[in-house]
Amino acid sequence: MSTTDQTLFRAAMMDPAAPVPASLTDGAGRPAGRRFSVYRNNVAVSLTEALIEGFPACYAVLGDEMFRGMAGVYLRQHPPASPLMARFGEALPGFLDAAPQVAGMRWIGDLARLEYALRQSYHAADAEALSPETLAAIPPEDLGSTRFALPPSRRVLRSEWPVLSIWHRALDPTAPQAQPGAEDVLILRPDYDPIPHLLSPGDIGFLDALAGGAPLAEAAEAATEQTPDHDPTPILTLLMQNQALLPAQEA
Structure with missing residues (x-):
């Protein structure tokens, strides 16, 4: 032909x-x-x-x-x-x-973006995360200067709409009704299936800095530049619980 x-x-x-x-x-x-x-x-x-x-x-x-x-x-x-x-x-x-x-x-395009991002996360390359034992062994005084990489399967979506709440409600009619407001979403894949998580203000600044190679303390500072009262503990805990902290890439 x-x-x-x-x-x-x-x-x-x-x-x-x-x-x-x-x-x-x-x-x-x-x-x-x-x-x-x-x-x-x-x-x-x-x-x-x-x-x-x-x-x-x-x-x-x-x-x-x-x-x-x-x-x-x-x-x-x-x-x-x-x-x-x-x-x-x-x-x-x-x-x-x-x-x-x-x-x-007007939110329907972002809803599709979230669903496509979930698919991208599902098909992304695997990566071996730091074990809980390895993370626990980092001396507290060294934690702020420690650098981490993030997994290839992570995806972030910023939306001016309550896109994650809409997604939950669409798939589960018993889920709470979406309330007006912007929502930022982090997708992580701890095992086989990607899971979307609602982010707090400042979390994306923290994630961007961490992914850019900044040590933990600098990533926390980057978040506070966007949100002065940002607490990095919840997002850091979320990353640890979802096996999303990897060894930093060597320069």
């Missing part, structure tokens, strides 16, 4: 209104119209199901009919660009930001 034929095939595959490429024939040399239509429909259904599986909270809040309808538009605008299905849906947050159908749900 020539490059031109491949382009036509790809365009026709994602758009049910597009004509069947003339170069496509069945085993008897006849136009493959009906067979191609069946195949095209199967591909669209499979990709839609992949979006539903990958963005369950968005699916829950939008409902089956709206989500599937928007998925059909999304597939035509953003067909899979990688053979890795884990990357499919990467453009969905931006698509939802601009979609007129959800103009009254």
Whole structure:
């Protein structure tokens, strides 16, 4: 199949209104119209199901009919660009930001970002964290000058919306109703499944400094520059409990 034929095939595959490429024939040399239509429909259904599986909270809040309808538009605008299905849906947050159908749900794009970040965390590389025994063996007087690395599976999302609360509520109707306000989220993967955590003001400054190679005391100072009364103890405890403190990389 020539490059031109491949382009036509790809365009026709994602758009049910597009004509069947003339170069496509069945085993008897006849136009493959009906067979191609069946195949095209199967591909669209499979990709839609992949979006539903990958963005369950968005699916829950939008409902089956709206989500599937928007998925059909999304597939035509953003067909899979990688053979890795884990990357499919990467453009969905931006698509939802601009979609007129959800103009009254301005938080929906960030909800999709959270779900995609959870998937990214799931597929990220493994890393061996410092053991509790190793951490406990650090002399208290040396702790402030100690540097740590953070795992490849961590993800941070800053949102002007209560995105984590919306996510919990979408997946569990018994969860508390989301209250107005911004929420920052840290995703950690202590075992196999990523877990999102709500951050306190100043925590992101602490995490950014730590990830940038700053020793613990300097990371704490960076957090207080953003939030003067920031206490690093809760976020540090969270990192320890979720096996998210790694040996610092050697320069």
